[in-house]
Amino acid sequence: MGLSASSPLQGSPEMYATRLPEDSADPTKAESTDTQGWKQYDYIVVGGGTAGCVLASRLSEDRRITVLLLEAGRSHNGRLVDMTHIPIAFQQLFKTEVDWDFETTSQKNVDERRIYYPRGKVLGGCSGTNAGIFHHCAPEDFDDWEKIGAAGWGYKDMRPYLLKAEKYLPNPAFPNVKVDNRGSSGHIFTRKSEDAAPVNKVIIEACGKLGIPYTEDLNTPSGTLGATEFIGTIDTTGKRSSTASAYLTPSVLARPNLTVGINVRVERIVFSSSDSADTDATPRASGVIIATSPSSPRFGVCVSREVIVCAGAVATPQLLMLSGVGPAAELNELGIAVVKDLPHVGRNLADHITCGSLVFRARRGPRITLDHLAHPLHGALALAQWLLTGRGPMASIAASAGAFLRADDPALRGAFASAASPGVAVRDRTSGAGAPDIEIAWGAAVLLDNGLQKPPPGCPGLTFSAIALRPESTGAITLASRSVWSAPLIDTNYFASENDLNVLVRGTRLLLRLARTEPLASLLDLEPHPDGVLDGEDVFWPGSADPDAVTDEQLKAWIRKKAGPVFHPVSTARMGAGAGDSVVDNVLRVHGVAGLRVVDASVFPTQVSGHPCAVVVAMAERAAELIRGSL
Numbered sequence: 001m002g003l004s005a006s007s008p009l010q011g012s013p014e015m016y017a018t019r020l021p022e023d024s025a026d027p028t029k030a031e032s033t034d035t036q037g038w039k040q041y042d043y044i045v046v047g048g049g050t051a052g053c054v055l056a057s058r059l060s061e062d063r064r065i066t067v068l069l070l071e072a073g074r075s076h077n078g079r080l081v082d083m084t085h086i087p088i089a090f091q092q093l094f095k096t097e098v099d100w101d102f103e104t105t106s107q108k109n110v111d112e113r114r115i116y117y118p119r120g121k122v123l124g125g126c127s128g129t130n131a132g133i134f135h136h137c138a139p140e141d142f143d144d145w146e147k148i149g150a151a152g153w154g155y156k157d158m159r160p161y162l163l164k165a166e167k168y169l170p171n172p173a174f175p176n177v178k179v180d181n182r183g184s185s186g187h188i189f190t191r192k193s194e195d196a197a198p199v200n201k202v203i204i205e206a207c208g209k210l211g212i213p214y215t216e217d218l219n220t221p222s223g224t225l226g227a228t229e230f231i232g233t234i235d236t237t238g239k240r241s242s243t244a245s246a247y248l249t250p251s252v253l254a255r256p257n258l259t260v261g262i263n264v265r266v267e268r269i270v271f272s273s274s275d276s277a278d279t280d281a282t283p284r285a286s287g288v289i290i291a292t293s294p295s296s297p298r299f300g301v302c303v304s305r306e307v308i309v310c311a312g313a314v315a316t317p318q319l320l321m322l323s324g325v326g327p328a329a330e331l332n333e334l335g336i337a338v339v340k341d342l343p344h345v346g347r348n349l350a351d352h353i354t355c356g357s358l359v360f361r362a363r364r365g366p367r368i369t370l371d372h373l374a375h376p377l378h379g380a381l382a383l384a385q386w387l388l389t390g391r392g393p394m395a396s397i398a399a400s401a402g403a404f405l406r407a408d409d410p411a412l413r414g415a416f417a418s419a420a421s422p423g424v425a426v427r428d429r430t431s432g433a434g435a436p437d438i439e440i441a442w443g444a445a446v447l448l449d450n451g452l453q454k455p456p457p458g459c460p461g462l463t464f465s466a467i468a469l470r471p472e473s474t475g476a477i478t479l480a481s482r483s484v485w486s487a488p489l490i491d492t493n494y495f496a497s498e499n500d501l502n503v504l505v506r507g508t509r510l511l512l513r514l515a516r517t518e519p520l521a522s523l524l525d526l527e528p529h530p531d532g533v534l535d536g537e538d539v540f541w542p543g544s545a546d547p548d549a550v551t552d553e554q555l556k557a558w559i560r561k562k563a564g565p566v567f568h569p570v571s572t573a574r575m576g577a578g579a580g581d582s583v584v585d586n587v588l589r590v591h592g593v594a595g596l597r598v599v600d601a602s603v604f605p606t607q608v609s610g611h612p613c614a615v616v617v618a619m620a621e622r623a624a625e626l627i628r629g630s631l
């Protein structure tokens with residue numbers, strides 16, 4: 001697969017797996033595959049993404065055990081200029097070879113749209129393609145997990161692993177980030193960038209005037225409320241720090257007991273046949289079947305200890321179901337032999353949702369945005385600066401600042417209010433009194449449709465969005481077919497609860513007020529102009545709308561048209577007490593199946609109130625200790 005003989009990454013399964021006869025991919029035979037003679041490992045980690053790289057690295061620290069890590073995407077390394085390394089460039093990775101490029105089913109509450117749904121397909125997974133915001137989320141999120149039955153996953157348990165994962169690079173420009181609150185010897189590099197957009201400071205000052213206080217570090221036991229310049233996952237050379245670059249270093253990849261297969265898909269997990277006289281015998285995961293394309297030969301590998309599924313919140317439930325672990329009725333309908341009836345596989349899909357891109361036009365005058373980077377010459381110069389010095393705009397994350405707040409904060413009542421409408425009611429869905437239910441984030445450029453639509457020429461601006469952090473609506477992942485080579489059905493069920501829409505109406509109103517608050521207001525041109533119209537639509541509306549004239553109904557209609565995911569799906573194989581409400585137990589073993597664990601965002605008991613990547617890494621760090629028996 002284009003890898004040199006000396007590469008520690010294996011492109012051909014011939015090197016590490018056993019070739020199988022032709023009919024071995026048949027999912028109707030899921031319950032009884034004979035793995036005798038297959039190449040064997042102690043652990044097979046399925047999915048070399050955010051969690052998978054952490055686990056493979058940590059488990060293979062013990063040289064007596066063998067680990068096979070299998071990733072569907074390519075290596076994170078090996079190109080002269082790899083876009084996945086450029087912190088600001090995450091939207092340039094959309095719909096490329098490192099993206100699964102999924103879409104949701106038609107969503108009835110957002111104008112029947114099918115919404116683009118990116119997931120990372122590369123060693124490092126989404127940590128190699130995401131926006132790079134490093135966030136502990138709210139301490140109450142974890143205490144909430146513990147309260148609902150996920151014993152051992154409270155804040156006091158998770159914080160040591162959040163710190164263990166991180167190597168914070170102090171920045172003298174941010175003296176109030178207390179290094180005691182940051183990890184100092186972990187693998188993931190984190191930092192506040194010197195190169196973040198200067199306009200952040202202006203916006204943060206306006207936030208303060210509106211009633212959102214500044215906080216220098218959102219990742220502490222004091223909680224996550226306030227406005228800040230984010231800590232990003234950026235290393236000492238200005239490159240993205242993914243779990244692949246951080247945990248699969250050349251010396252880790254050189255371990256003789258770690259094998260990493262890339263460009264290979266796990267088609268299904270196989271189970272040792274149960275004793276036919278005992279129909280209640282617990283099935284045991286005994287290996288996996290893999291292939292490099294739908295039509296290529298199949299290979300098998302078997303396992304002496306565990307298969308650990310780390311394929312992420314979309315692909316993990318898909319793979320479990322394809323392997324016969326899931327809701328029996330649905331599996332029967334597709335003719336998949338049921339290994340274990342687990343009704344919650346694929347259920348409880350929780351995702352954050354944004355109001356869409358709220359764009360404000362910048363006034364003519366000194367440059368405050370980064371729109372000029374879209375020009376080939378400016379882009380090339382910034383790229384050259386990044387390559388030569390590791391500095392400049394490319395070395396910053398794209399959404400480099402934001403704020404976390406509560407929709408019921410009395411200090412923000414004025415910001416949420418309008419003379420045009422009586423205002424929407426919202427229920428408190430936060431995880432605790434100090435936790436947020438709204439995030440606002442921004443980028444210093446005009447970004448339409450996640451950067452997939454070209455902005456109007458010559459109209460620089462700032463793009464904001466409000467994010468509902470605690471949606472009530474949940475959806476499901478189900479199978480479209482019985483092949484891993486076709487995408488599963490992703491039904492996010494957005495706005496099934498009106499409360500989620502109402503939270504976003506408040507968030508959008510707050511942004512309209514923020515744009516009219518000094519010192520930000522003086523930088524923006526909030527008048528409508530004909531050159532901002534694209535395909536018959538004014539891209540600067542409702543940014544240009546008077547907050548005291550635009551009604552809640554108008555904002556709701558706009559949100560339904562523009563709302564989209566923040567790419568944080570979780571809970572599709574969630575942790576809980578039993579099969580009646582969950583998929584894995586509190587040490588992440590699949591209920592009623594031996595030798596099978598899940599470690600990734602799909603096991604979150606509920607959604608977190610922030611960006612989940614650091615939480616996934618911390619969870620994988622803790623899981624590695626659980627699996628090794630050192631906890």
Ligand SMILES: Cc1cc2nc3c(=O)[nH]c(=O)nc-3n(C[C@H](O)[C@H](O)[C@H](O)COP(=O)(O)OP(=O)(O)OC[C@H]3O[C@@H](n4cnc5c(N)ncnc54)[C@H](O)[C@@H]3O)c2cc1C
Nearest residue numbers: 047049050051072125126130131132133266312601611613
């Ligand atoms: C565009 C985007 C921006 C984001 N921004 C942020 C952010 O700024 N901060 C933040 O905290 N979070 C962010 N997130 C979310 C965060 O990155 C994810 O929640 C987290 O990384 C998920 O980790 P995971 O281990 O659950 O799954 P993943 O990282 O998705 O790993 C799953 C891996 O499994 C592989 N795989 C899937 N199926 C198979 C198969 N059958 N066989 C073999 N391999 C398979 C995939 O290719 C992938 O590498 C973002 C996500 C996206 C997509």
